[in-house]
């Protein structure tokens with residue numbers, strides 16, 4: 001008899017979602033997390049009285065009716081986590097103008113249509129298609145067989161029609177003005193891809209997960225979300241082992257029978273769920289000799305998303321200079337160029353940067369009379385071989401100089417400084433190359449073509465941003481729910 005019904009490797013937001021839902025059904029679930037705390041990417045840290053959220057700065061699907069809101073309702077946590085709506089969601093600063101983006105779809109469409117009156121019809125049509133694709137994808141049951149062509153094209157006509165196209169392809173057919181195309185594509189940068197590469201399904205996920213239920217941040221530190229979910233999981237009888245790393249997923253025949261930890265402990269389970277990097281799951285924890293050759297070559301050809309260099313600053317004074325907390329600064333009206341440099345492992349002098357001021361909405365992040373700032377660049381892991389201090393200093397000086405155009409005397413106001421690189425993200429989460437969103441959302445790795453939650457091993461499942469639908473907190477919560485549904489149906493049918 002196995003030690004437990006379900007073992008979950010990794011306690012990121014997807015593992016926690018899946019674990020809570022299965023424990024709520026009465027299954028015996030054990031979660032194993034290598035860090036001392038749960039949450040993975042969704043974590044926070046403190047330095048000299050300032051609080052910083054490592055990565056997650058804004059979330060979709062949190063307001064009443066959204067996916068995350070519903071999850072918290074089910075777990076009885078709505079009174080414990082408070083969301084702050086961000087409206088407007090952000091400001092984009094271009095060389096010759098500033099554009100404010102609403103988090104409400106109708107307002108956003110009206111704003112764009114008044115800027116480009118001749119293109120109103122195309123704008124409406126683009127969002128109608130994104131909405132349809134998002135709805136179809138969200139409605140697919142976990143048991144659906146994508147590769148049964150007739151039921152796919154009749155049940156999911158938009159996914160079937162647009163599944164292999166990029167967002168750039170979609171724009172071509174509906175709008176003409178190059179600056180409008182740029183504004184309509186600007187959030188593809190949240191998948192770290194240009195419009196010419198991101199899939200329509202990936203873009204639909206990014207846009208609709210924000211527009212359907214607004215954009216929010218969490219009051220206080222973002223890590224409260226995973227931490228409260230971990231407490232709820234334990235109250236439902238779940239067990240979390242922290243500070244313990246899984247070294248091996250033990251395979252016998254075509255089944256996963258349990259895990260072996262780095263400290264030598266072994267545990268058996270009827271089902272194993274991996275919430276960690278998919279490459280690491282199969283190549284390191286299982287071992288290539290167990291993997292069917294077709295699946296092995298599929299994995300080898302897959303491309304992770306890019307990463308970030310982030311500079312966290314505690315600064316003296318308020319930040320009245322900025323009118324909103326989330327800002328993005330562009331030095332030219334061209335989204336593609338930045339990615340040309342990134343493809344050569346470079347960050348150009350004209351690279352756009354994020355200028356976030358979390359304490360403007362979350363005053364508890366900074367001591368009284370002070371503020372927090374997060375400045376960041378998109379980057380590749382291989383931008384530097386070792387991410388030494390000299391490399392980090394060069395990037396931080398560059399960001400501070402550019403941000404000084406918005407915040408006068410910034411250099412003199414800095415009281416606390418910390419930074420994160422792709423290497424730090426990789427060390428913390430074990431996501432290869434510090435990938436921020438699992439596999440890049442390009443058409444062949446997106447929508448129906450993304451890795452599914454089932455694997456070549458009957459009782460081994462995946463959850464998290466390396467599987468469907470993809471990255472971002474709303475995405476991995478969806479993934480956790482879908483994996484829980486698939487695993488629960490297995491137990492219901494008595495399949496062990």
Ligand SMILES: Cc1cc2nc3c(=O)[nH]c(=O)nc-3n(C[C@H](O)[C@H](O)[C@H](O)COP(=O)(O)OP(=O)(O)OC[C@H]3O[C@@H](n4cnc5c(N)ncnc54)[C@H](O)[C@@H]3O)c2cc1C
Pocket residue numbers: 009010011012013014015032033034035038039040041042054055056057058059060244245246247275276277308425428429430431434435436437438463464465466470471472473474476
């Ligand atoms: C810099 C950055 C900025 C981001 N900004 C946003 C944002 O603003 N909004 C948003 O919605 N999303 C954002 N994201 C994306 C989002 O944070 C992730 O997509 C999501 O948190 C991933 O969750 P996950 O559960 O799939 O995996 P992870 O968070 O990667 O969790 C995996 C867990 O597994 C553990 N683990 C790994 N290997 C082992 C092992 N062998 N044994 C035991 N445990 C192991 C890790 O320690 C980790 O806790 C950002 C990500 C990054 C990196």
